[in-house]
Amino acid sequence: MTEKLLEIDDLSVDYETARGDLKALRNITFDVNKSEIVGIVGESGCGKSTLISAILRLIAPNTRFRSGEVRFKGEDLLTASERKIRDLRGDDISIVFQDPMQTHNPVISIGQQMVDIQHRSKANKAEKRATAAKMLGAVGIPDPEARLSQFPHEFSGGMRQRIAIAMALMSEPDLLIADEPTTALDATLEVQIIERLKDLQRDFGCAILFISHHLGVIAELCDRVVVMYAGAVVESGTVREIFHHPKHPYTRRLIECDPGHIKERARVLPTIPGEVPDLANLPTGCIFRDRCDQAFERCAEVPPLTRLSDGQNAACWLNHAEEPA
Amino acid sequence: MLQFTLKRFALAALILVVAVTIMFLMIRAVPGDPVSIMLGPRATPELKARLIAEMALDQSIPKQLLLYFGGLLRGDLGVDVFSGREVTTIVFEQLPHTLKLIFSAITWSAILGIALGCFAAAHPNTWIDRVAATVSVSFIAAPAFVVALLSLLIFAVQLQWFPAIGVGEGFWDTAWHLVLPSLAIGLSWVGYIARLVRASMLEVMGESHIRTARAFGLSERRIIGIYALRIAILPVVTVIGVGMGFLLSSAVFTEIVFARPGLGKLVIDSITTRNYPIVMGAVLVSTGLFVISTALADLINALLDPRARTNA
Known part of the structure; x- marks a missing residue:
């Protein structure tokens, strides 16, 4: 039996706004096992970023946890003390954020920032600098000792993202959360970062929660995938199953719309018609009903995320075909 | 950094020159004959003439300004009209x-x-x-x-x-x-x-x-x-x-x-x-x-x- 590292169980998160509560996440459930790479995929605004900030409680003041648990090694992080959460941050759980251009402090040298985040280590400053230089070398920054004294604006975007990865891996975390780490980069750099993450995952043995809207990257890197739509999990399972036998119409459409998937020359790229529903004013029934070409009467009821054969989960009545509710 | 410092101080010097010029012109626009006010009731034509010569008030304004900047470069800001002490000292x-x-x-x-x-x-x-x-x-x-x-x-x-x-x-x-x-x-x-x-x-x-x-x-x-x-x-x-x-x-x-x-x-x-x-x-x-x-x-x-x- 594989060991569960992170269990997200029925998590619901709202944002309190002037227009009323924005239901950003609804009944999210999935696990990340030890040393496993799990991808979260979904279009912009589907709650991917809210989810990762909720895990480490790096949340905006108007965030409200409505239900559920986020268990890390069996302990619920949502009810843990502030002290306990801070002990986990950057030690057991590290995050690489989305925008490499904004992620480092602009007026503190990279070396100093990398020394500062080793605040739990008893090593002296010279040793900490040496560790920092070693990590920069490991992510492929040339001449790392000299570059420690440089400031973020003296590095390119790709280098800054690799520095962010080096910083996140320095404490040898059990879980690395990567929030669209390649979105701000060009395609060649993207490949480099993905290769680097794979190597590092092999070397350090950490689990990775990889957030992306890029299906090709997910397929390349991950063991399992969680597909999110408008703040809910619509499908989850192994990469192979999800990509070859999607069980939810949204996943199917998402794969059809992926430019990497399109073989013939097309004048117009395929899209999913319709818009993501307003999360402050949710429609009844299945969240995807309005955009789904296979919707039927039963979709007026919210379909539960149900475990199907071979470990795949999907939230769609099509999979319940003949059975009564 | 050195270049930045030099540039910044060159700008500072320029601002200073402009400020001094404006001040110099403004003070001369204040109404009233400065010599009479300074000397008060003691004013005799000879004293007045001497003071005007000392302060170069008989010269044209541009000439006066030039003289002032000339003194400034030598570190000489003139002397106090009453005590005769150096202005810089005071x-x-x-x-x-x-x-x-x-x-x-x-x-x-x-x-x-x-x-x-x-x-x-x-x-x-x-x-x-x-x-x-x-x-x-x-x-x-x-x-x-x-x-x-x-x-x-x-x-x-x-x-x-x-x-x-x-x-x-x-x-x-x-x-x-x-x-x-x-x-x-x-x-x-x-x-x-x-x-x-x-x-x-x-x-x-x-x-x-x-x-x-x-x-x-x-x-x-x-x-x-x-x-x-x-x-x-x-x-x-x-x-x-x-x-x-x-x-x-x-x-x-x-x-x-x-x-x-x-x-x-x-x-x-x-x-x-x-x-x-x-x-x-x-x-x-x-x-x-x-x-x-x-x-x-x-x-x-x-x-x-x-x-x-x-x-x-």
Whole structure:
């Protein structure tokens, strides 16, 4: 039996706004096992970023946890003390954020920032600098000792993202959360970062929660995938199953719309018609009903995320075909 | 960095030249015959003629200006019309008193203002923030001369905790004499700096790199005190640099209220007697002070912000 590292169980998160509560996440459930790479995929605004900030409680003041648990090694992080959460941050759980251009402090040298985040280590400053230089070398920054004294604006975007990865891996975390780490980069750099993450995952043995809207990257890197739509999990399972036998119409459409998937020359790229529903004013029934070409009467009821054969989960009545509710 | 420094000081010199020219022209636009006012009832035609020749008032304005800049380059600001002493000597006698006043005021108000601003920003929209805001705004609203008079009445006259007038001798006595004037000048700056730091701090605290610092478990104290403050302080440095001009003008009131010697008192006294060389000398030094402090503020910013260094 594989060991569960992170269990997200029925998590619901709202944002309190002037227009009323924005239901950003609804009944999210999935696990990340030890040393496993799990991808979260979904279009912009589907709650991917809210989810990762909720895990480490790096949340905006108007965030409200409505239900559920986020268990890390069996302990619920949502009810843990502030002290306990801070002990986990950057030690057991590290995050690489989305925008490499904004992620480092602009007026503190990279070396100093990398020394500062080793605040739990008893090593002296010279040793900490040496560790920092070693990590920069490991992510492929040339001449790392000299570059420690440089400031973020003296590095390119790709280098800054690799520095962010080096910083996140320095404490040898059990879980690395990567929030669209390649979105701000060009395609060649993207490949480099993905290769680097794979190597590092092999070397350090950490689990990775990889957030992306890029299906090709997910397929390349991950063991399992969680597909999110408008703040809910619509499908989850192994990469192979999800990509070859999607069980939810949204996943199917998402794969059809992926430019990497399109073989013939097309004048117009395929899209999913319709818009993501307003999360402050949710429609009844299945969240995807309005955009789904296979919707039927039963979709007026919210379909539960149900475990199907071979470990795949999907939230769609099509999979319940003949059975009564 | 060297190139940045040189450029900045070249600009400072240019500003100084323009400022001195404007001042020189303005003082000559003041109505009334300076020679008659200076000499008063003692004026005889011979005395008048001698004074006009001494001050080169018979020359054209551009010629006078040229002569003045010529003297300036040699370090000669002319002589006091009455005593015949060098203007430079007189001005530099008074300068330290004003400098002590201004620097003590800006030091205590910057420390208190930054602390208050950080404290408010660390607890945004709580009662702590509101109390800090109320205190800051009431400090800003209090004009220096009112605070000077009130503090003089309460702490010097009524309670007799502090001396009312003069500058004192020796370190402790001087410091003791500085308390009330420095309070008068600095009080509104506490409020001003606190508001500025709070706004600037809240903006920085919302930036992504602060979230990164939190994600690595850095303590909130380190995040606010170093990671955020090092950025939030940049506009404050600029404002203090420019604020030296305002401090100099509030120093004028304060020096009169507390009967302290200093540049402000010197300027007022010499304007009333049309003592041109002294007015020009004092104005030149205060303008120089202002220009140097703004240039220094830019240099400090460049030291604090590596991005400013490379872009300059």
